[in-house]
């Protein structure tokens with residue numbers, strides 16, 4: 001579904017990505033791991049047209065989207081749930097959802113997509129008219145994911161969905177992510193929680209200093225001495 005080759009990003013003189021290659025097959029969860037500042041968020045942002053790309057190709061469903069604007073990319077079926085959720089706290093849950101549907105791939109009326117979201121995320125239905133800022137952290141993360149899903153994506157990019165959440169809530173969010181894959185969504189997941197990510201992912205990549213330094217199936221990565229030593233505390 002997604003094939004990235006030689007992706008480079010620079011913020012002025014700061015070279016954040018120095019040639020990233022990765023593949024995300026349809027219907028899979030692929031996780032992107034690495035230390036702070038390795039370039040994970042820059043990768044996701046560049047894929048949706050929000051970071052300054054200097055070189056490389058991004059094939060999405062076989063089409064080169066590397067020159068497209070973010071809203072065109074969203075319309076084609078790729079969307080990002082950003083780090084820190086970025087919901088609008090003073091707007092209601094419903095208003096946040098409807099904003100997520102503003103750029104829509106036109107595969108179904110927005111009202112139907114909203115109904116679908118409310119049945120997938122019943123807690124949001126209960127809180128529909130509450131201000132988003134009054135939700136718990138886990139509920140806000142669900143809202144951020146549901147808002148992204150309002151554009152009916154085929155590929156969802158998730159940046160640090162577990163950030164700042166209590167362990168039980170993190171488990172629930174990860175179950176939800178696995179559930180999205182079961183419904184046919186393809187997911188590229190950036191996470192600090194390496195052990196949980198490798199539990200739900202099919203494959204993964206490890207980044208360091210703007211490059212991919214290790215890749216494999218989730219099982220291979222779990223068993224690798226590099227991952228064990230650096231992230232899993234062995």
Ligand code: ATP
Nearest residue numbers: 011014015016034035036037038039040041042043
């Ligand atoms: P984190 O988990 O901390 O978000 P990351 O792996 O996602 O880390 P990036 O946020 O992609 O890493 O950052 C990669 C590099 O690019 C870092 O050196 C960072 O300081 C730099 N960088 C990121 N965004 C910007 C920006 N808007 N302007 C300048 N430099 C940036």
